[in-house]
Amino acid sequence: MTTLQTLAVGAFLMAYYYFVLRKYNTLGFRLFSLFFFVGAAVCYWWYIDYVDLKCVQQTGIETQAIVLKKSANSLDIRFTDQAGKVVMRTRTGGISVEEFAAVREGEPAPILYSPVSDTFYLTSTYQRQIHDTIYLLIFPGLLFLIGTLCWIFLRKYRVYAHEGTIYEYVTDEHGNVVLDDARNSTTKALRTYSTLSKLVQIFER
Known part of the structure; x- marks a missing residue:
């Protein structure tokens, strides 16, 4: 707010x-x-x-991102968008313990990225949240x-x-x-x- x-x-x-x-x-x-x-x-x-979830559902792009850093429920990633531009983003919160443990620094992880809202989710996180939101x-x-x-x-x-x-x-x-x-x-x-x-x-x- x-x-x-x-x-x-x-x-x-x-x-x-x-x-x-x-x-x-x-x-x-x-x-x-x-x-x-x-x-x-x-x-x-x-x-x-x-x-936010619906926006990602409608405009999200599935891609692979490289995990740069993991710290205190915060995830730094790098990926290449559709225009060929290298994008680096950070997400804090909303990731379960299991989902956080499943990704490793320096390795690729599947994500959904919306260029409209400039938001990304781990694919597993997005699937869980869209299922549980109701x-x-x-x-x-x-x-x-x-x-x-x-x-x-x-x-x-x-x-x-x-x-x-x-x-x-x-x-x-x-x-x-x-x-x-x-x-x-x-x-x-x-x-x-x-x-x-x-x-x-x-x-x-």
């Missing part, structure tokens, strides 16, 4: 918190929102990867199911903010406080750490 996209997502989540979660403040709905957005992020990652959607589906169950069974619990602070507390259906950030050392520390880490991430950008 670009910096602008990251800022836009951050602004949306902050607006969602202040204008939606503070109004519809059941614990169940909050947890549903959490699982929903995590699931949506997984779906976004899946879609980007799927588009199963990855089970995970966000499971997150959505868990979030829905939380919404159903925890809908009677409500979350309120301590005005003027970053801390919140949870009450049951009778109005009794069952969890209070400001009085619980563990949740208080987690809340403070979470806030500080977000500030650090913002300034690092």
Whole structure:
């Protein structure tokens, strides 16, 4: 994601918190929102990867590449494209342990290369990913199911903010406080750490 996209997502989540979660403040709905957005992020990652795979499927060229270097799940290769130009590329991640072990430095390895997306896959890696990609959607589906169950069974619990602070507390259906950030050392520390880490991430950008 670009910096602008990251800022836009951050602004949306902050607006969602202040204008939606503070109004519809059941614990169940909050947890549903959490699982929903995590699931949506997984779906976004899946879609980007799927588009890349389909691009390689439609425009990919099968060729042999020489493995120049293997290091920490990173693969450096060299091959000659259709125009006769020598191309060197690096791929990091997405290669299984077995696939990584099957190639050796200085020896040829079959690859699929897309000049459109300038992306390459080991042929074995591509075949595995195109076969397994649909199963990855089970995970966000499971997150959505868990979030829905939380919404159903925890809908009677409500979350309120301590005005003027970053801390919140949870009450049951009778109005009794069952969890209070400001009085619980563990949740208080987690809340403070979470806030500080977000500030650090913002300034690092």
